[in-house]
Amino acid sequence: xxxxxxxxRVDPRIVWEHEARDFTPWLADHIDALGEALGxxxxxxxxxxxxxxxxxxxxxKELGSNRxxxxxxxxxxxxHTHLGxxxxxxxxxxxxxxxxxxxxxxxxxxxxLDWMNRGAANDTEYFGVVVELLQVDESKPAVNFKPVxxxxxxxxxxxxxxxxxxxEKGSEYRRFFQRLIDELREKHRFTNARVGxxxxxxxxxxxxxxxxxxxxxxxxxxxxxEVYIDMKDADENERAFQWLKQRQxxxxxxxxxxxxxxxxxxxxxxxxxxxxxxxxEDAAEDRxxxxxxxxxxxxKLKMVFGPxxxxxxxxxxxSSSDER
Numbered sequence: 001x002x003x004x005x006x007x008x009r010v011d012p013r014i015v016w017e018h019e020a021r022d023f024t025p026w027l028a029d030h031i032d033a034l035g036e037a038l039g040x041x042x043x044x045x046x047x048x049x050x051x052x053x054x055x056x057x058x059x060x061k062e063l064g065s066n067r068x069x070x071x072x073x074x075x076x077x078x079x080h081t082h083l084g085x086x087x088x089x090x091x092x093x094x095x096x097x098x099x100x101x102x103x104x105x106x107x108x109x110x111x112x113l114d115w116m117n118r119g120a121a122n123d124t125e126y127f128g129v130v131v132e133l134l135q136v137d138e139s140k141p142a143v144n145f146k147p148v149x150x151x152x153x154x155x156x157x158x159x160x161x162x163x164x165x166x167x168e169k170g171s172e173y174r175r176f177f178q179r180l181i182d183e184l185r186e187k188h189r190f191t192n193a194r195v196g197x198x199x200x201x202x203x204x205x206x207x208x209x210x211x212x213x214x215x216x217x218x219x220x221x222x223x224x225x226e227v228y229i230d231m232k233d234a235d236e237n238e239r240a241f242q243w244l245k246q247r248q249x250x251x252x253x254x255x256x257x258x259x260x261x262x263x264x265x266x267x268x269x270x271x272x273x274x275x276x277x278x279x280x281e282d283a284a285e286d287r288x289x290x291x292x293x294x295x296x297x298x299x300k301l302k303m304v305f306g307p308x309x310x311x312x313x314x315x316x317x318x319s320s321s322d323e324r
Contacts, residue, residue, distance in 0.1 A: 005136035005137040005139075006136065006137055007134060007135070007136055008134070008135050008136075009132055009133065009134060009135075010133040010134070010135050010141040011133070012075050012103055012131060012132070012133050013075060014133075014141075015133060015141060016075060019073055019074070019075045020057070023073055023075055024047060024057050024058060024073055025047070027057075027058065027071070027073065027101075028044050028047055028058055030143075031043070031044050031058075031060060032192065032205065032207060033143060033145065034071075034099070034101075034129070034145055035192040035205070036192045037129065037145035037146075037147060038099070038127055038129070038145075038147060038150075038192075039192055039193070039194035039195075040062050040064075040069075040097070040192055040193070040194075041062060041063040041064050041191055041192050041193040041203070041204055041205050042060045042061070042062060042063070042069060042192075042205065043060060043061050043063055043205050043209065043212065044058060044059075044060050044209060045059045045060055045061050045068075046058075046059045047059075056070045056071070056072060056085075056089040056093065057071055057072050057073045058070075058071040058073075059071075059093065062096065062097055063193075063203040063204060063205055063212060064181070064193045064195065064196075064197060064202055064203065064204075065096070065195075065197050065199075066203075067095070067096025067097055068093055068094065068095045068096055068097070069095060069096070069097040069098075069099065070086075070089045070090055070093055070095040070097070070098050070099070071098075071099045071101065072085060072086050072089065072098075072099070072100050072101070073101045073102075074100070074101065074102040074103065075102075075103050075131075076102065076103055076104070077102065077103060077104040077105075077106060078100070078102045078104065078105050078106050078109040078128075079106075079109075082100065082102075083100075083109055083112060086098055086100055086126075090124055095124055096123065096124060096125065097124070097125050097127070098124060098125070098126045098127070099126075099127045099129060100113070100126070100127065100128050100129065101129045101130075101131050101145070102128070102129075102130065102131070103130070103131060103132075104130065105128050105130060105148050105149070109128070110128050110148055110149045113126040113127070113128045113149035114149055114152075117149070117150070117151045117152055118152065125151040126149065126151065127147060127149060127150055127151070128147070128148045128149030128150075129145050129146065129147050129148065130145075130146040130147075130148055131143065131144075131145055131146075132144050132146060169280060169281070170198035170199075171198065172280050172281075173196075173197075173198055173199055173200055173217070173280055174196045174197060174198040174199075175196070176196075176280060176287060176290075176291065177196040177197065177199075177202045177215075178195075178196030179196075179291060180196075180202065180215065180291050180294060180295065181193045181194070181196060181202060182194075183291075183295060184204070184295060184298065188295070188299060190204065190298065190299065190302065191204045191205070192205075200216055200217040200280065201214060201215065201216035201217070202214070202215050202216070203215075203228070204298070206227070206302070206305075206306065206309055207306075207309075208309040208310055208312075208313050209231070209313070210229065210230060210231030210232070210236075210237075210240070210313055210316070211227060211228070211229055211231075211240075211309045211312070211313065212227075212228050212230075213225070213226070213227060213228075213298050213301055213302060214226045214227075214228045214271075215294045215298060217278065217279060217280050218275070221277055221278070221279045222275050222276065222277060222278065223275065223276050223277070223278035223290050223293065223294065224273050224274065224275055225273065225274045225293075225294055225297035225298050225301060226271045226272060226273035226274070226301070227271065227272045227273075227301055227305050227309075228269060228270075228271050229241055229269055229270045229271065229272075229312075229316075230268060230269040230270075231313065231316050231317070232268075233268075233316075234268045236316040236317055237268060237269055237270050237316065238263065238270065239315055239316045239318070240270075240312040240313060240315055240316030241261075241263055241270035241272075243311070243312050243315040243316070244272065244305070244308060244312050245261050247308070248261065251272075251304055251305065251308075254303075254304040255274075255300055255301075255304050256300075257274065259272050259273065259274060260272070260273045260274070260275060272305070274297045274301075276290075276293060278290045278293075
């Protein structure tokens with residue numbers, strides 16, 4: 001006889017007493033959980049992002065498209081005030097994605113988000129998400145993000161199509177990266193991303209702010225998989241890069257190949273990359289090999305560099321005197 005536990009909802013205020021002091025910092029540290037629920041690859045840019053005289057709870061970035069994401073939190077039922085703030089933040093930051101998280105969504109507010117998503121000339125996508133805590137018997141409560149308002153799939157598809165390059169090359173990029181992210185998500189749980197773009201690159205979260213895994217058709221007919229370092233400060237980037245480079249021999253041994261260590265003197269960022277020849281204009285059977293190569297290298301980069309990134313970020317943020 002199978003004995004099942006009893007599922008119960010827990011008051012979120014028991015875990016997060018204060019919305020701004022408790023829930024928003026927690027969400028910023030667990031942004032991947034929200035991204036997984038929505039099929040988005042999110043990275044936090046700032047908390048309490050300034051919009052005129054107001055502050056959005058969290059400003060993030062969708063890595064697959066570089067769209068700005070505004071997130072507004074409410075540990076109560078939705079209200080008109082927050083709906084107005086949401087629209088203000090979207091306009092003020094020119095957001096591509098707006099996410100409203102609340103304990104309960106009133107029908108009129110869910111309908112308002114659906115109406116805004118149907119706007120033919122509107123390039124912004126609106127999500128309404130209920131946050132709930134679930135508990136089985138006496139277990140620890142677990143967070144569940146439940147979307148109740150999302151962009152219509154037809155609208156999302158038509159927008160993506162409209163945003164594509166009018167050339168066949170743009171379409172080929174989109175098809176290539178769609179297959180790439182689908183396999184990485186479904187087979188390897190590497191990403192939350194769901195929608196390929198008509199562009200020659202796709203970025204993925206590393207789970208550590210300032211570092212991401214990137215795949216691209218680079219210049220000179222080369223294919224690239226990389227760890228990209230951009231902590232928004234050139235000195236911090238350089239310190240993190242040099243700390244990793246001190247471990248070059250062990251990292252390259254673990255990768256099974258030599259890597260390109262590029263401090264990118266004309267840019268703020270740095271990268272550690274794998275390269276091979278490859279173009280989107282090559283034959284279909286060649287592009288299949290490129291996809292397999294990229295997936296293999298991205299998984300290896302995560303396995304080898306992933307455990308080092310938190311320490312690298314800490315070194316990057318330390319001052320020179322701290323390092324000594």
